[in-house]
Amino acid sequence: MFKLLILFVSLAGQATAATTNLPVSFGVVLFPAFQALDVFGPLDALNLLAFQYPVNLSLIAGTLDPVSTKPRSGAMNPMNSNFSESVLPTHTFATAPPLDVLIVPGGLGTRATDLNDTIDFVRETFPTLQYFVSVCTGAGIAARAGILDGKDATTNKRAWNSTVVWGPQTNWITHARWVVDGNIWTTSGVSAGLDGMLAFIDAIYGADVALNIANGMEYVRVTNSSDDPFADLYGL
């Protein structure tokens, strides 16, 4: 009986090996013309995780002004639509608290030439993180920050060519819904961020936790990281 108890404790210890140091403090960087679902796919999953684990979120930008999905130029808004959403940051790059997980979304805004403060923040924060997650062309920001050098990574498939040029030292994986290399998670385009985040929750908090969240979202998720029809669709 004593031996059985020891074994049980040991097994439980193994099963939750990754949980001894569970991430608590999450951050998301916001920049003009971010892609909405890149942010709110992963965050909706994490909003539900927050009912089961004590976690906190910082939304981090250059200033505390609302950050909009609005296209940054007329060329990026050919129909002259007035269609965007604005999200309120909680912190600036200067005031962000220590983070366990940093999430970098993508979007047309990643093509901007004035993202140095965002890129610097990613570069300077990375060494203190438990995990880094990029969604979509957010991998381009990560690459420009140098943190994907020598790493396996993926990114948006439609914007593949214009993104991978930022990471000449990166081993870009074409057929991947998401890629894990050490503590770096990179996902493919837009909706892939939700699958990547659910896989992250699965790996870090447990399969039952991820399944419960996906079921709560009524989402049939992609569980095979190499299941990626869009690589073929876009001729990669």
Next chain:
Amino acid sequence: MFKLLILFVSLAGQATAATTNLPVSFGVVLFPAFQALDVFGPLDALNLLAFQYPVNLSLIAGTLDPVSTKPRSGAMNPMNSNFSESVLPTHTFATAPPLDVLIVPGGLGTRATDLNDTIDFVRETFPTLQYFVSVCTGAGIAARAGILDGKDATTNKRAWNSTVVWGPQTNWITHARWVVDGNIWTTSGVSAGLDGMLAFIDAIYGADVALNIANGMEYVRVTNSSDDPFADLYGL
């Protein structure tokens, strides 16, 4: 040649029959503790539609103060997490412009007893709309506004029982990713809003438009409205 030209014009006219009066003005109501993906799944698809069609968006709430996903009570935040996002309204219920499409999200906030202004806005706006769309438990708000009386509709499957009570005159459809009855579109829980909105875009703007947007989101969407494993999962 002349006949062929006439025929071509006629066919084009048929193909775009639904487009003679395309929706331009979209609105989304926001209330405290809305579900993030209920809003940003559909809006991400519409953000991409905005590159192809001239559309505009109003985010409508009781005041112009930021509206948060934050749980409204300690009971709804059992782990005492600090994890939420705030979105900036563009209009109040009093200042909202005429709308062609009104979208009502769900979330734990739909259970609140102080949503009368939201419900009144839905009731008063509905007669002037081309289309109404609810996501998730947003159907509960629509039901309380009376606009689902005598209609087929669906809602979140995990929150089914607590939502359908608001619509005793509604024909609630259990096994449905989304339901269309006349100009009323209701979707199942959370991520179903994205499939429902893509189906809406497919029906109104064309299959090629919807496919292009889904491919841009790298999203393999549910195209069969009765493909709903979550009705069984939750025993409905």
